Amino acid sequence: MVPLTVDEIADSTEGILLSGSAGFKVLGISIDSRTIKSGDLFIPLRGETDGHQYIFDALRKGAAGFLVEKGSYQKERLVGLAGSQFVIEVNDCLKALQDIAAYYRSKLPIKVIGVTGSTGKTTTKDMLNCVLAHKFRVVSTDKNFNNEIGVPLTILRTDAETQVLVVEMGMRGQGQIKELAQIAKPNIGVVTNIGQAHMELLGSEEMIARAKAELIESLPEDGVAVLNGDDLWTPDITQYACAKTVTYGIASGDIRGSELDVDELGRASFRLDIGKGTDYIVRLAVPGRHNVYNALAVAAVATELGLSVDEIRIGLSGCRSTSMRMEVFTTADNVLILNDAYNANPSSMQAALLTLMDISTQPQGRHVAVLGDMLELGPVSNEAHKEIGELVASLRINILVAVGIESQAMADSAIKNGMNAKAVVTCPDAATAAQLLKQLIMPGDAVLVKASRGVGLEVVVRALVKIV
The missing domain is CATH 3.40.1190.10 (Mur-like, catalytic domain)
Known part of the structure; x- marks a missing residue:
């Protein structure tokens, strides 16, 4: 980060400098007291916990100063803790973070x-x-x-x-x-x-x-x-x-x-x-x-x-896959795992299934689709899961493991559209699927693992990489 003066930060946030030098230069900005570096500004955001609780920790680790929200019941005590560090009062710390970034971008x-x-x-x-x-x-x-x-x-x-x-x-x-x-x-x-x-x-x-x-x-x-x-x-x-x-x-x-x-x-x-x-x-x-x-x-x-x-x-x-996005693992037993577990929606699920079928399996190997719920689809969710089940059947995928409540519709649709019921397995959650797949996967298989982030199918990938 190009250093910003305390005065620039106060002006960009319409904040009030309560203590410290207006000319001091801030070297970085952090919202996490655990990663503070010397010379950083600490911005305490409100989330599951109130970031104001960690201001003392941030100062102890070298923060040059911090923001404090107007009306905070801790304000007087926090200003007293500042010592030689600067304190800027703002209306809202999240808005202040955004305002600082917008000002910085303009430069x-x-x-x-x-x-x-x-x-x-x-x-x-x-x-x-x-x-x-x-x-x-x-x-x-x-x-x-x-x-x-x-x-x-x-x-x-x-x-x-x-x-x-x-x-x-x-x-x-x-x-x-x-x-x-x-x-x-x-x-x-x-x-x-x-x-x-x-x-x-x-x-x-x-x-x-x-x-x-x-x-x-x-x-x-x-x-x-x-x-x-x-x-x-x-x-x-x-x-x-x-x-x-x-x-x-x-x-x-x-x-x-x-x-x-x-x-x-x-x-x-x-x-x-x-x-x-x-x-x-x-x-x-x-x-x-x-x-x-x-x-x-x-x-x-x-x-x-x-x-x-x-x-x-x-x-x-030269571009390579990033974690849990079309990430490929090949185990010692020649099981290929296509880890696309970061997220899913109908379009990306269809693309991933077509990719699975483009992959050549080893002799006697099978195409296995481990598919979890696609979340945030609202009123189209049931139909969308049914359509994916229909696609699984039409692609002649050998085994479907459907994980989660919404994916039951996927499993039912696959069977309805001609997939052998013995080749379709449902699991309530990722942990259950991981245990099941330890017995199910065989050398030479190609396995796609995909679901919305909330399903947590990365535990399946970890289990497969470890045991096959």
Whole structure:
């Protein structure tokens, strides 16, 4: 982080300096007293616990100062603890964190890329980080820091050497992406696709598309909107853009992928055409045909930032899976485990099942799908789980292990659509599934593990990696 003065922090938050020097320079910002470094500002957020309880710990570990919320019953005592450290009173600590990040962003002469979408946004963000790092100093969203807390913290991780910031933007309702965009001020916005994720909160795909369009609507006139040309909602989203629009896709788009193929591990290759008379075959290191779309989105952004098609090809070929996202393990007994347990919705579940079937099993090996509940689907949940069960049956997957309450509909649908009932197993939770699979999995099998984050299917992966 580029140091900020205490005065700048007070001004950006409309706070009141209660004690300490206005000219002191803050070296970093933390919301966790356990990770405080000397010279940091500690911001005590309210959550399951009140961060004000940890101010003393933060000071003891070297915090240069802290914020305190107006009206806090502890304020007088906390100011007394400060000693030579500074204290700034603000109305709301979360809003203050966001205001500091917005002010800090306004000082940065960098390109900011915002990424959102129903599926693929984290993979696209990770691929962008991988590819652009070959030419630029890049900072990107860490883990799942894609919300009203994570985005400001990501911005504040940049420093004077940063040239590109890649920010993933999640949402749980209307207006949230707009708020994140007001903080991050992206120059380039990427919408990967529109699907049924968060249907419970937004009610329809139309409303989901409108929420995602908030990113595109927030771009400046000299910015770039990067949109999936094969997505049915792209024409609707495009109408909100005042920036230049670039599309990508397989059936259509300014940036095109063609001649798709997959190898025995489900890794896709394709011909990349960026419309400049030169194209290359790109071979992805991550499994899944659907990742071609993510790669094309990255190619579109990279082209706008001046990378050549050969630089893009080399960068994409070197991208690897991140934890619990199409992560591949092969055990000593030749069991291949496809760990995609981080999250799930109908679109990503379908893509993962198709990837499983692209993977060649060993002789006598079976395709095994361990699928858990897809959460936050609201009124379409039952039908969505039924459709996944129908797909499992149509793909002739050998064994289905359905985990969770919602997934019972998936199991029933698979049987109804022709899958042998003896090949369908239901489990109430991940721990039960992990114990069952110890006896069920055989050498040569290929196993997909996927569910929404709340199901916790990573325990299944840990059990399989350990025992097979």
